[in-house]
Amino acid sequence: MSKIIDVSTMKYANLRGYFRCKMAATLCGKLLLRQGWLPVTHCVRHGSKAVTRHRRPMHFLKQKLLALTEYIPPKPLASQRRVAPRNEPNLEVSGLVALMKREVQAVFQECKMIAVVHNSSTNAEDMLNLRHRLRRHGITVKFFPNQVMRSYLAGSQYSNLEPLFIGQTVLFVSKEPKVKEMLQTLRTTPQMVLMGACIENTLFSQQGVVSYSKLPSLAIVQGQVVSGLTLQTSQTAAMLQRHPAHLSALLQQYLKQKGFSGLLGQPEIVGFATWLSNEENFPDCLRFQLNSSLAPRRGEEKRRANSGVSALGAPQ
C-alpha cells in the first residue's frame, strides 16, 4: 500500500462513498459475494481507462448480458451425424504440381534408364562430386517431391514403383542404360542406396540391376544365339555327310596306295566310279572330292581314252 488511509478520522458521508467505491472496485471482475446483489454504483474514479494493457474487468451487467447471449451451436441429431468417413473434395491441382507431373511424364518417356536411390543425407560437397561423376556418363540427377511421383505412378503402368518413394529419394535418369558406371559411382558413396530401377520399360530390383550390368553387350548375345542355332544345323549336316565323306576318303587312300594309273584299266573300279558319278542325289562334296583328286591326271586319262573316266571327269 502506497498511502495509509486513516478510516477513523474520515467523515461519515465520505466513508460511505469510500467503502462503496472500494467494494465496487473489488467486485468489478470478481464474483458476487451474495447472490442477487447488484452493484448500484459503478466506480469510475478508481477504475481504469477504456483502453488498458491488462484485461479490463467488465461491468457486471455487461458480463451477464454476454453470458446470456453466448452462441451455442445446434447439435445435429444422431441420424444426421456423420458415420461414414468424410470424403475430401478433390481440389484442383496447383499449377506447380501439374508442371512437375508433366516433367515426370517426359522423363519416363524419354529416358531408358531410371534408377531410384535412397539417400541418407549426403552433404552438398558429396552431392556435387556424385553429380559430376554421373554427368560424365550422361546420367542426370533429378529430384521430385514424393507426392507428385506417387500420384503420377498410380495412374501410369509403373505403379509397382510406388512403394519405393518414401523418405528422401533421388532419381538417376539417363537416355542410355549405363548401369555399370552408375553402380561403380554408387559404390563410392555409401549413403546412397540403390533400391530399384526401370530400365527399358522393365522394372528391376537391386539384384536385378546388378545382374543386368553383368550381361554382355547386345551384339555378343546376338552372336551367341546365332551360333547356337547354326550349331545344331551344322551338326545335322555333318552327320549326314559323314558316311559319304568317309567313303571318299577311303577311296582316295586306296587310289594313292595302289597308284592311280594302274587302276584305270580295271573295269570294276571304273564302273564303280561311273555309278558314283551318275547318282542323282549324290552330294556335291563327294563328286567334288573325286573330281579334285582326279583332275591332275586328266591328261593321261584322255590318252588312255576310257569313256568311264571321261564321264567321271565331266561335271553332271
Add this chain to the structure above:
Amino acid sequence: MATSKTAVVLKTVKKIVVQFCPFEANVRSTREFLTRVGSEKARSTNMNCEVMTEVKHDRSDPIVDITFTDGERLLMKGANLTSSEMLSALQLRCRAKEPPTIVGSKK
C-alpha cells in the same frame, strides 16, 4: 529434431546393418531410421562405425542389426516399430554403455 537429447551418438556402436525390401509397404520406419543414423551428424560422432545397407527383394521383414563395441548385439524388427521407438531403444542402450567416468567429470 536436433536437440541434444535426440541427437544420435554412436560412440559405443561398432556396426549397424540395415536390411529391408523396398517394395514392401512396412519399410517406412526402417528407412527413416536409416536416414537419421546415416546422417552426417550421427556419423561424425564416430567415424569408425560402419553403417551398411542391404537391399533385398524377398518379401522379408525389415531388420536392423546393431553391434556394439563390447560385443553385444541389438536386433530390431522394424515391421511394426516406428523410427522414434527404434532410435530411443538405441539411444537408451548407448547411454547405458557410455563409460560413467565421463558423466562424473562433466559434473
